[in-house]
C-alpha cells in the first residue's frame with residue numbers, strides 16, 4: 001500500500017505541498033526511485049520492532065507469507081511511540097495526517113490542535129462497502145461464517161460486484177485477529193470511524209455508488225483522489241532496465257504476454273508449474289515475474305522439468321521484482337496477466353495491453369468483477385471447482401484476447417480503448433487531484 005501513498009505525495013508535491021512519509025528502512029530503499037520531488041517529499045525511516053513469530057528482519061508485508069500479516073500489524077502498532085515522536089518533532093506542524101490501518105493516528109492528531117486526519121484507502125471502495133461497514137454486525141462473540149457474509153449488507157449498491165459461492169471464503173479473514181487483539185473488521189472500522197475524512201484511490205466513473213454508500217455508512221465526507229499514477233514516459237521516471245528492454249525489443253509490437261501477481265501473493269508450487277505450462281501452451285512470447293512459490297528458495301526450483309530449454313527462445317521466468325509500469329508501457333507487450341490487485345488494475349487500465357485476470361484475494365475478485373464483469377475490458381480466467389487454474393483455461397483466456405479475429409478480443413479491446421480514452425484524456429487524473437486538494441483545503 002506504500003506505493004500509492006507515494007504516488008499521491010508526488011501529485012501533492014507537483015502542487016507545492018510538502019510531505020513527510022514514515023516508512024520502514026527497507027521500503028525506503030525500494031521506493032526511493034519513485035520519489036519524484038525529493039525537495040518536497042522526505043522519506044523518513046521508522047524501525048519495525050521484532051514480533052514473534054515473524055522472521056527476524058521483517059519490515060513489510062512482502063517479506064512474509066500472508067498468514068503472518070496479523071503479527072506485522074502488531075509490529076506496526078508498536079511503532080506508535082516513534083511515530084508520535086517524529087510527528088511532534090517536525091519542524092513545522094503538519095496540517096494533515098494520512099494513514100491506512102494505523103487506527104491510532106487520529107489520537108496523535110488530537111494532541112496537536114488543528115491537525116486533520118484522512119484515512120486513505122488504496123483498495124476498491126466496493127471491497128470495504130461489501131464487508132467492512134456498520135450495516136454488518138460482525139461483533140466478536142459471533143464467529144463469522146460464509147453465510148453471514150453472503151448476505152449483502154443492507155443498502156449495498158450492486159448485485160454484480162459481489163462474491164459468489166465459495167468465493168466468500170476469501171473474506172472470512174476479516175473476523176480473524178489482525179494485530180494487537182483486534183479483528184481485521186474491528187481494526188478497519190476503528191480506523192475509518194476515527195478519521196475526519198475518508199479518501200479512496202478511485203473515481204466516480206467506476207465506483208461512485210460504493211463511495212456514496214461508504215459516506216452514508218460512516219457518516220463521513222469521502223474524497224476521491226482518482227487513480228493517481230505517475231506518467232510512465234516522464235523524464236523523471238527511471239527507465240526500464242536495459243536487460244528487460246533488450247529482451248522485449250526482439251519481439252514484434254503487442255506480441256508479448258507479461259505476468260505479475262503483486263507484492264504479496266505467493267503461489268503453491270504445483271499451481272505455478274501449471275500456469276507456466278499454460279503460458280507455453282498459448283504459444284506467445286512471455287515474461288513471468290512472480291515470487292518463488294511456497295517452499296522454494298528460488299524460482300528455478302519451481303520450473304517444470306526441461307522448461308527453460310523448451311521456451312528458451314521466447315519465455316523468461318523471473319523470481320524477483322521488475323519494473324511493472326515500465327514493462328507495461330513497452331510496445332512489445334500485448335497482454336497483461338494480472339492478479340488484479342488495485343494498483344495493477346489501474347496500471348492495466350491505463351496501458352494498451354489486453355488484460356487477463358487471475359484474482360486471488362477477496363478484493364481482487366471484486367476488482368475483477370468491476371473491470372471484467374461491468375466494464376468488459378478484461379477476461380477472467382475460469383477456475384475449476386477446487387479453485388485450481390488449469391493450463392488449458394489460462395491458455396484459452398490468453399488466446400481469447402490475443403488471437404487475431406477473436407470476437408472476445410475485439411470486444412475487450414474496443415471497450416478498453418474507450419475507457420482508456422476517458423482516463424488518459426482531458427486531464428482526468430489532474431482534475432481529480434485538483435478537486436482532492438480543494439477538499440483537503442476545506443477540511444483544514
Ligand SMILES: O=c1ccn([C@@H]2O[C@H](COP(=O)(O)OP(=O)(O)O[C@H]3OC[C@@H](O)[C@H](O)[C@H]3O)[C@@H](O)[C@H]2O)c(=O)[nH]1
Pocket residue numbers: 001003122123124260261262263264265289320321322323324325340341342343344345347361363364
Ligand atoms: O514485480 C513487480 C510486482 C509489482 N510491482 C508494482 O507493485 C504494485 C502492486 O500493487 P497491487 O495493488 O497491484 O498488488 P499487491 O498485491 O501488491 O497489493 C495489495 O494491496 C492492494 C490490494 O488490492 C491487493 O489485494 C493486495 O494484495 C503495482 O504498483 C506494481 O506496478 C512492480 O513494480 N513489480
